[in-house]
Amino acid sequence: MRPFRYERALDESTALAAVAEPGARFLAGGTNLVDLMRLGVESPEVLVDVTRLPFGDVHETVDGGLRIGAGVRNSDLAADDRVRMRYPALARALLSGASGQLRNRATTAGNLLQRTRCPYFQDVTAPCNKREPRSGCSALEGVHANHAIMGWSERCVATHPSDMAVAMAAFDAVVHVVSRDGGRVIPLEDFHRLPGNEPERDTLLEPGELVVAVELPKPTYGTRSTYRKVRERSSFEFALVSVAAVLLIEVGEVAEARIAIGGIAHKPWRAHVAEAALVDKPATEESFRAAAEAELAQARPLRDNAWKVELARETIVQTLLELA
Amino acid sequence: MTVTERERLIGAPVDRIEGRDKVEGKAAYAVEWSVPNPAYAHLATATITRGTIRAVDATAARAVPGVLAVITHEDAPELADGSGELGILQSPRVAYRGQVVGIVVAESSEAAREGAELLRFDYAVEPHDVVLTSDHPTLYRPDTVSPGFETDTVVGDVEAALHAAEVKVDATYSTPAEHNNPMEPHATTAIWEEDALTVIDAIQGAFFARNEIARRFGLDPSRVRVLAHHVGGGFGSKGPPRPQAIAAIMASRHVGRPVRLALTRRQMFALTGYRTPTIQRVQLGARKDGRMTVIAHDVWEQTSTVEEFAEQTSVVTRMMYAAPIRRTTHRLARLDVPTPSWMRAPGECPGMFALESALDELAITCGLDPIELRVRNEPRVDPESGLRFSTRNLVACFREGAERFGWAERDPTPGIRRDGRWLLGTGVASSTYPARKWPSVAYARRLDDGTFLIRIGAIDIGTGARTILAQIAADTLDVPLDRIHIEIGDSDFGRAMLAGGSMGTSSWGSAVVMACRRLLLGQDEALADTEGEQEESASKHAFGAQFVEVAVNMDTGEVRIPRALGVFACGRIMNAKTARSQFIGGMTMGIGMALLEESVMDPHLGGFVNPDLAQYRVPVNADIRDVEAIWVDEVDTAVSPMGAKGIGEIGIVGTAAAVANAVHHATGVRVRDLPIRPDRLLGKLPR
Incomplete structure (x- = not known):
């Protein structure tokens, strides 16, 4: 060291x-x-x-949303009554991440800013464009059964590991950032980047910027939300695929749908195609499946991870069914 | 607990003698001993997979503040035996990624590590080959398989018998490379004092380690002492000394100070052995009633170019079931990989995954209950040797387990039980492990205050060995436990079996009994050696039955284990508490093998890509819900005077097959390749 x-x-x-x-x-x-x-x-x-x-608090905004300080510990956020009642998908996502000990340490901003767990990124003896730009991507032709199926580039096929960020993406969260030049607000959906030609950049944050809070808008009355994480062991494990879904159903039809998928891309993947396909459709398995398939039509699996396309489809369908 | 009556000690759930010290952090492990003025060493390891070091640049490493020395092949001392994995830094050759190429010694572990990371090597890189296949061009037939068994055996005309069989199973199974991952890393403190060497090591056998270290450095064994009072798990990986011990000794001699060296978790994946991946073809021929006429078990596995390790994967098939015609074979591919080594139940563990999966397939083909199939193939004598079994209570284990598990109500039809989106199923498999012992020396002495001192070169790797040996001594002397002072973990205590092969209790316990009996005859002290003791001629093995319930998510392929029960026949159980821990620990490791554990080799880079406990997954508490182990009454004095067999390894044997068999029962999908990952089930599950 x-x-x-x-x-x-x-x-x-x-x-x-x-x-x-x-x-x-x-x-x-x-x-x-x-x-x-x-x-x-x-x-x-x-x-x-x-x-x-002083970023350790969660408080309600004038618009009825929730402003979560950057320093709020993951375990405290998961236990917050307002989060549990109004944003249950977020509480579930938080509790499905890491272990109790880690959640007691980990903060909101730190969770957003955690790096990929791609094995090659963590091994300084292996080429990795994210760690060392233009050194090459070991995963592209190497071991990549758990890597990205959406939005990857030839430079990087890593996935973002956060659970929390996936749920926040589905709630249309925004990230408050300050710097010596002032401050700005970045929609969480845009906060994390796709790798493109600069996989070394995980987010839109510029050097010198500090995340101070994440703000969740007030949920529409009557929406339900949940988070489903698929993993090989029951705890202390990153998602193979995860789905955060927020659904408003009125008289058997989908009035609002927001879906974010984890474990399949360089960022929490907001499933806009599926969401659009769902609105005004009956809240049935058939609609859910059609929406999932529409979203995943964009998937470009690697040599060894085509199975994640099927896993993502089934997980979306089952998560939506849970809310229907 | 207070125990005063003789009968209550052996078998009683006595707490570990050192348990409190461990909980309070007072138990010192290999690099925690207090030594004067220690220096710290860190290993530099190869970042290529095959080739030769052309040049070393140690400028940056030596410039790190606190660095005392850099040792590479250019200046390392020549070892008396520089062969194999322990022959570190003897040549510029690199035989696998992660091999030791340098040692950096410093005033702090941080400086040593920083120095090691800055040590630069210029390599002439050669192409490498790290992937095992059953038609690999380097495949060969080893002279023997570990630890000295015949490589191949053939009894009768196998092909003709398979051709003639009324019912057949012909299936190929595979298991991946797996790593032991004890909590304590492989670690050593080495101390040279006036040509005497003390090595405090994370080791499973102090006596064997002393001899090996003496031999490697060309020393008289009497000048070497190996100590290991507390060892944080081993599972076989701490059986022999590992390269860090040689490196620490070299470093200590070089800087003239005690040196501490602990491997990192990542380094352990290259330097401490692992279970070879296996490819296994099992062919069974049987009559329609399930009675097997022929078994063939052919195995392909790997070794390195550094030294040979030949896992005895199909040896268990030679004695397990009563088929009159049998073949077992082993072939090895020599790859540019670290050398495989011992991992809990080497041979039996991967071998029984294949054999017990194939038995399940045969039961289904014959329309027989899998327990009944095993009962019908129960041999009267050991099929290989023709010897009688000293005790063989496999069937009793199945009967007891079936009763407790509720097996009788089981509908064998696969894929029909549901709980929401989860498919439920149950499966069984047999367990077995040899019951052996090895000559050991124990010392006993009556002290003036009415207490007794027992010394034996046993090692407690977390099993409870220290406690059990004290129980055995107390019972033999007919005194309460608190009158026994037991000392272990010192090569100066004489020859002793290592903590491996499930032979510790039988080997050490026999010597302790012999020494204590001499005190009973009136001696004030006794040095007992079980060498040359007459062994009763019989086939000696422990047996068990594994019952597992699985739940498989029909949408995601996730597999969970709501329930596991192991029933074991391992002779007399010495300590109900530590024995249960051994059994359920083995079963838990077997569940890990079934569902999670896999050391993934990158064919391009040539190394294992998941070398930490976030990526090499073992089960956590949330994965193990209802796991229980029980044992049937059995006393086997042919194995040891206490009537005990070993219990360290049998818990893992058969578990993975029971899981795979239960997954088939739940889903109708037969997974023959471990681990049973979601991607191996997705798209095949009934909906």
């Missing part, structure tokens, strides 16, 4: 000033960053600890 400097920021401006130094990174729960430092994947010069910043 390379030596690094540690600084604890007590307010936003100090944090933003500290992170302006070359090689500086924010540190929150550290559950991913510190692992990657041990592996030599990340080697920051300075760690700016932002856990003392």
Whole structure:
């Protein structure tokens, strides 16, 4: 492990000033960053600890939504009554992630910003464009049974590992960001990028920007939501495929549908094609299947992961049926 | 607990003697011993799969503050025996990705690691081949299979018998490479003092390790002492010394200080052995009533170019069932991979996955209950040796298990039981493991205060061995447990079996009984050696029956295990608490083998790509719901004077087959390749 400097920021401006130094990174729960430092994947010069910043609360917005501080721990967010009642898919997604110990450490912003678990990204002796731009992608022709089926590029076929972000995408969340130049709001759906020619960039965040909150809009009255995570073991495991679905059904027909899929792309995959196909259709298995198939018509499986297309289809169908 | 009566000790659920120390963090493992002025070493490992080191650049490594020394093949001491996996740094050749190519010694473990990561090698890279196939061009017939069995056996005209059989099964099964992953990494503290060497090692056998280390360094064994008071799991991977022990010793001699060296989890995947992947063809011929006339079990597996390891995968088929005509074979491909080694029940574990899956297929073909099929093929004597079995209670295990598991109500039709979107099924398989022992030495002494000192070179790798040996001593001497002081884990205590092959209790316990009996005859101290003891001539094996219930999600192919029951016949059980832990631990590892465990080889890079516990999955608590192990009454004094057989390995044998058989019962899909991943079920499940 390379030596690094540690600084604890007590307010936003100090944090933003500290992170302006070359090689500086924010540190929150550290559950991913510190692992990657041990592996030599990340080697920051300075760690700016932002856990003392006043971003540890969840509060209601004037519009009836929920503003979640960047520093709110995953376990606290999952236990928040307002999250459990109004955004059950988010509570379920959070509780399906990692382990109890990790959820106690991990923060909202840290969860969004966690890196892919692609094995080649974590192995500094293997080529990886995300870790070392233009070194090549080992997964494209290598071991990739769990890699992306949507939106990948020749440069990178990794998937985003978060559960929480998938549920937030389905709730039309937005990310509040500040920098020394001011602040901006980024829809969560756009926050994470597809790899394209720059797989080293996971998100739209610019250097020096700090995530301060994620805001969830007020859910439409009568919507139901849930989160289904498919995995090989019952706990402490990333999703093979996961689905967050928010559904409003009126007189047997789908009035509103928002679906996000995890484990299949470089970002939480918002299934707009499926959503459009569902609106005004009867809330039946037949409609759900047609919608899932329409979405997955865009899938481009790799040599060894065509099975994930079927898994994604069936998981979408079953998740929607649960809400119908 | 307080135990005062003799009969209550052996078999009683006595707490581990060192349990409290472990919970409080007081039990010192290999790199936790307090030693004066320790230095720390970290290994540099090859980033290519095959080739030769052309040049070493240690400039950056040596420049790391705190780095004391860099050792590579250019300046490493020549070993007296530099062959095989322990012959580290003896040449510039690289035979597999992850092989040791350098040692960096520093004032801190962080500096050593940083130095090792900055050590640069210029390689002449050669093409590599790391994928096992059953028609691999390097396939050969090893002289023997581990630990010295005949490679092939043939009894009768197999092809003619298969041709003539009324009912046949011909199926090919595969198991992937699997890694042991004990919690404590392989780790060593090495201390040179005036030409005497002390090695505190994460090792399963101190005595064997001492001899091996002495031989490698050309030392008189009397100048080497190996200590291992607490070892955090081994499962076979800590059987022999591993490269980190050789490296720590080299480093300690080089810097003239004690050196601590612990492997990282990732390094363990290349340097500490693993279970070879296997490809197994099983052919069964039987009469319509299920009585087998012929069994053929042919195995393809891998070894490395560094040294040979030949897993004895089909050896178990030689004694398991009563077919008069039998063939077993083993072929090895020599690949550019780390050398496979021991992993819990080497041979029996992968072999019984194939054999017990094939038995299930035969039962279905014959329309017979799978338990009844096994009863019909129960041999009267060991089919291979013709010897009587000292005890063989396989059928009793099945009967007891069937009763408790509710087997009688089972409808054999596959794919018809549902709970919501989950398909339910049950399956069984046989377990077995040899019951052997090896000559060991024990010392017993009566102390002035009425207590007793017992010393034996046993190792407790978390099994409860220390506690059991104290129980055996207390019962033999007819005293309460608190009057026994037991000391283990020291090669100076003399020859002792390693904690492996399920032979610890029988080997060490026999020596402890012998030493204690001499005290009863009036001696104040006794050094007992079971070498040369007359062994009763019989075929000695433990047996068991595994019952598993599975739930398979019909949409996603996820497999969960609501219930598992193991019934075992392993002679007299020494400690009900630690025995249960061994059995359910083995069964849990078997469930991992069935559903999760798989070391994935990247054919291009040439290494295992999932070398950590996030990617190499083992079951977690949430995966193991209702798991229970029980045992039938059995005493086998042909194996040991306590009547005990070993129990460390049998729990994993057959479990994966029982899971696969239950998955077939649930879904109608026969999965012959482990692990049973969702992608192997998707698209085939009844809806």
